Amino acid sequence: MKFLDLCKVYIRSGSGGAGAASFRREKYIEYGGPDGGDGGSGGSVWAEAVDGLNTLIDFRYQQHYFAENGKQGMGRQRTGRDGGDIVLRVPVGTEILDEDQETVIADLAELGQRVQLARGGNGGWGNIHFKSATNQAPRRANPGQAGVERTLWLRLKLIADVGLLGLPNAGKSTFLAATSNARPKIADYPFTTLHPNLGVVGVDNVEFVVADIPGLIEGAHEGRGLGDLFLGHVERCAALLHLVDGTSGSLLEDYRTIINEIEEYGAGLADKPRITVLNKVDAMDDEERAFLREELEEVAQCRVFTMSGISGDGVTGVLRALKAEVEETRALRRREDREDEEQERGGWQP
Numbered sequence: 001m002k003f004l005d006l007c008k009v010y011i012r013s014g015s016g017g018a019g020a021a022s023f024r025r026e027k028y029i030e031y032g033g034p035d036g037g038d039g040g041s042g043g044s045v046w047a048e049a050v051d052g053l054n055t056l057i058d059f060r061y062q063q064h065y066f067a068e069n070g071k072q073g074m075g076r077q078r079t080g081r082d083g084g085d086i087v088l089r090v091p092v093g094t095e096i097l098d099e100d101q102e103t104v105i106a107d108l109a110e111l112g113q114r115v116q117l118a119r120g121g122n123g124g125w126g127n128i129h130f131k132s133a134t135n136q137a138p139r140r141a142n143p144g145q146a147g148v149e150r151t152l153w154l155r156l157k158l159i160a161d162v163g164l165l166g167l168p169n170a171g172k173s174t175f176l177a178a179t180s181n182a183r184p185k186i187a188d189y190p191f192t193t194l195h196p197n198l199g200v201v202g203v204d205n206v207e208f209v210v211a212d213i214p215g216l217i218e219g220a221h222e223g224r225g226l227g228d229l230f231l232g233h234v235e236r237c238a239a240l241l242h243l244v245d246g247t248s249g250s251l252l253e254d255y256r257t258i259i260n261e262i263e264e265y266g267a268g269l270a271d272k273p274r275i276t277v278l279n280k281v282d283a284m285d286d287e288e289r290a291f292l293r294e295e296l297e298e299v300a301q302c303r304v305f306t307m308s309g310i311s312g313d314g315v316t317g318v319l320r321a322l323k324a325e326v327e328e329t330r331a332l333r334r335r336e337d338r339e340d341e342e343q344e345r346g347g348w349q350p
Helices: 174-181 230-233 253-267 287-300 315-345
Strands: 008-012 045-051 065-068 086-091 093-095 103-110 116-117 148-156 162-165 196-203 204-213 239-245 276-280 304-305
Touching: 008 116, 045 093, 045 103, 065 086, 065 116, 086 148, 103 116, 103 174, 162 174, 162 230, 162 315, 174 204, 174 239, 174 315, 196 315, 204 315, 230 315, 239 253, 253 287, 276 287, 276 315, 287 304, 304 315
Parallel strands: 008 065, 045 086, 162 204, 162 239, 239 276, 276 304
Antiparallel strands: 008 148, 045 116, 093 103, 093 148, 196 204
């Protein structure tokens, strides 16, 4: 299945049906009076976050979504049938943006979340609504209200607990393959990963989702390489895992490049908990490993882990550090959910 995380759709809600201008005509009833029914309401356009999807590829082949129009009213005070709604089923984590690609209309970050994108038009009134003592035979009926037509953008941000950062060939895909059942493409040339990959990682009976995105290079925020298009997939992560290739020969420059790119990108990525790892230590001796680690810790001003995705050295320690960050974030979210529930109930209750 091809991965697609940004697409454009055209939607239109249904127009309301026209009201009827009708009169009751029956044998032996001399003054039947007006009996025109109302028109039916037009269908609305909805978006719903559903399970089992992780790409927007369906919207690549169908981009126009039109709800059904309401039916017109009829005599004998019969109301026209309402138009059917249409639902855009999107993956969890989808943002719905206005045509300018900046204004966020909705963020469907939870399963089952549903939002109305375009409301159907109201049905027109039949002439029965316009009768009065001075106008006993109204021949007037309202037309239905027109539907709403919009152009929207759908942007998918994958739901993951941990996001992998690093230059191309820093070992991100190797780490994901070594710690989960995911099988991303791995090769000895840059930009092997061309789209995000997800893997479920487990340590000490705790499972969390790790997202691997294509590598960043200097100037990615200006569109170089694959740019920063995929950084949106790690915006929701509880923690970031920054892998630095210890065999690159420009260790400190590589570290500063990634830090600069996430700062230029914004969206709070630079403020997220970040675990820095000196990777590919299986290609170094103990003395070189210790020296490079000290240099990196001095620049990063934090603890630096050492790891090798090939040999498995240090992988468990990194996973446990990630687990601590993920559990802390999950506990915070549970506490916020409880506080929201208490506010909805009207305050704390024993």
